[in-house]
Amino acid sequence: MPIFQNVSPTLEASKQPAIGLIGMGEMGKMYAKGLSEAGWKRINVCDQPSKFEQLQQQMQGTPGITVMKDGHLVSRSSDFIIYSVEAEFIDKVVAEYGPSTKVGAIVAGQTSVKAPERAAFEKYLPEDVHIISVHSLHGPTVSTAGQPLVLIRHRAPEWALHLVEDILRPFNSRYVYLSYEDHDRVTANTQAVTHAAFLSMGTAWQNSGVYPWEGEALYVSGVEVVKVNITLRIYASKWHVYAGLAILNPHARIQIDQFAKSTTELFKIMLSGDTEALKNRVYEAREKVFHGNRANNKPPILLSEALLNQFSLGKNADASRATPNSHLSLLAMVDSWASLNIDPLAHLELAGTPVFRMWIGVAEYLFSSTERLDAAIEAAIGDVRHRSDDLEFTVAARGWSQCIAFGSFKLYEQRFMDTANFFAPRFQEAAKVGAKMIQAISQSPAAK
Numbered sequence: 386m387p388i389f390q391n392v393s394p395t396l397e398a399s400k401q402p403a404i405g406l407i408g409m410g411e412m413g414k415m416y417a418k419g420l421s422e423a424g425w426k427r428i429n430v431c432d433q434p435s436k437f438e439q440l441q442q443q444m445q446g447t448p449g450i451t452v453m454k455d456g457h458l459v460s461r462s463s464d465f466i467i468y469s470v471e472a473e474f475i476d477k478v479v480a481e482y483g484p485s486t487k488v489g490a491i492v493a494g495q496t497s498v499k500a501p502e503r504a505a506f507e508k509y510l511p512e513d514v515h516i517i518s519v520h521s522l523h524g525p526t527v528s529t530a531g532q533p534l535v536l537i538r539h540r541a542p543e544w545a546l547h548l549v550e551d552i553l554r555p556f557n558s559r560y561v562y563l564s565y566e567d568h569d570r571v572t573a574n575t576q577a578v579t580h581a582a583f584l585s586m587g588t589a590w591q592n593s594g595v596y597p598w599e600g601e602a603l604y605v606s607g608v609e610v611v612k613v614n615i616t617l618r619i620y621a622s623k624w625h626v627y628a629g630l631a632i633l634n635p636h637a638r639i640q641i642d643q644f645a646k647s648t649t650e651l652f653k654i655m656l657s658g659d660t661e662a663l664k665n666r667v668y669e670a671r672e673k674v675f676h677g678n679r680a681n682n683k684p685p686i687l688l689s690e691a692l693l694n695q696f697s698l699g700k701n702a703d704a705s706r707a708t709p710n711s712h713l714s715l716l717a718m719v720d721s722w723a724s725l726n727i728d729p730l731a732h733l734e735l736a737g738t739p740v741f742r743m744w745i746g747v748a749e750y751l752f753s754s755t756e757r758l759d760a761a762i763e764a765a766i767g768d769v770r771h772r773s774d775d776l777e778f779t780v781a782a783r784g785w786s787q788c789i790a791f792g793s794f795k796l797y798e799q800r801f802m803d804t805a806n807f808f809a810p811r812f813q814e815a816a817k818v819g820a821k822m823i824q825a826i827s828q829s830p831a832a833k
């Protein structure tokens with residue numbers, strides 16, 4: 386029997402469902418703030434009991450919010466509960482608070498990887514509660530409007546799904562309906578492998594010992610600006626988010642391994658000096674991924690020159706001085722999509738995070754122009770100035786793939802923080818440009 390039907394924030398408090406948020410880090414706070422602003426009046430939140438007083442202070446004066454000491458109190462008093470905790474800890478946290486869930490409540494998780502969340506819910510939640518999970522496919526600093534919000538109806542009647550839709554409607558996100566299994570498959574193809582590319586760029590630049598936009602200024606074009614800014618954006622974020630979705634997603638390892646393989650194989654062809662072999666391989670990948678040379682000399686679909694050139698790097702950036710880059714990271718990305726028969730444009734519809742949108746956008750920008758692609762191939766074979774950077778990138782891609790296959794959160798954290806510390810002095814500056822870029826691409830016609 387439906388307990389709530391057609392609810393909206395305009396109802397008086399006693400008729401509204403109580404919403405519970407367990408874990409008040411970046412995503413928990415974003416949800417708390419958004420739900421409060423929407424007018425929901427019964428929002429119960431908690432973080433670790435040790436942070437109770439601090440959280441009370443932070444939430445003081447936020448309408449509709451009640452800060453509770455722990456997840457037991459939130460679970461027993463809420464009708465829709467979202468766990469927004471680290472994927473690594475979801476089992477432990479649900480084991481602790483899950484059995485306290487109110488009879489008939491709906492439980493969700495915000496974790497970026499769903500296999501461990503599903504296992505924890507099935508193991509610890511009582512039979513008389515429903516499971517409908519969620520995943521906002523964007524970070525906490527991005528506006529929720531228009532972004533994909535995955536809803537996973539796993540164990541719940543129809544009315545429960547409508548209730549969740551009603552509660553989250555004020556975010557104005559775009560609902561995407563997936564199963565737990567499909568969620569992990571799709572996000573491995575989009576998020577996990579994309580992050581591997583950016584993590585590798587960061588590690589490679591760190592090991593080269595220069596900020597790429599300050600070296601010989603080889604890298605100043607629009608594509609480079611995207612690469613650098615997204616890399617810095619990722620390294621400025623919490624390592625556990627990226628570690629969780631790479632290490633715990635059963636599908637991710639295969640994609641990340643293929644990316645390292647593609648990088649190594651392309652680099653070996655570059656070393657051999659065989660332009661024809663490189664051209665054949667790259668063009669074959671282009672054919673497969675971008676559907677038969679669709680964009681040859683036609684305007685790019687996602688990113689335009691004008692959009693890319695809005696953003697610049699460093700003080701002396703002068704795009705006219707840009708020399709063609711081998712773009713090994715982009716060649717390898719498209720090669721690995723081709724090798725695994727992944728259609729990234731189809732995935733963009735389902736699970737296009739802003740970072741993935743940027744990445745596929747620059748890949749398409751490069752591959753949509755024969756002139757640009759041939760210049761990259763020529764640079765890869767003929768311009769030895771790129772060799773040392775490409776070598777570092779190859780080593781870094783392999784290193785990240787091995788680290789993720791090894792499955793150690795500690796090792797991942799060490800690698801990640803080592804590179805993050807190298808870039809930290811530039812985070813503030815990059816965050817501003819990164820935010821503008823994400824906004825611009827979210828508003829580009831192709832994003833609608």
Ligand SMILES: NC(=O)C1=CN([C@@H]2O[C@H](COP(=O)(O)OP(=O)(O)OC[C@H]3O[C@@H](n4cnc5c(N)ncnc54)[C@H](OP(=O)(O)O)[C@@H]3O)[C@@H](O)[C@H]2O)C=CC1
Binds near residue numbers: 431456469497523
């Ligand atoms: N950040 C992002 O861009 C996105 C993240 N996600 C996912 O959302 C989840 C949360 O991420 P995010 O908010 O960024 O991470 P944060 O680290 O900012 O927040 C997680 C919070 O949960 C708290 N927590 C841990 N254990 C408990 C517990 N037993 N009871 C109550 N609170 C607890 C943590 O405390 P402590 O720090 O002390 O451990 C922390 O405050 C992750 O699974 C992530 O993958 C999803 C979409 C986007």
Ligand SMILES: O=C(O)C(=O)Cc1ccc(O)cc1
Binds near residue numbers: 522
């Ligand atoms: O856009 C991206 O890929 C990000 O890096 C932000 C992000 C991180 C984790 C998620 O679960 C969803 C989005």
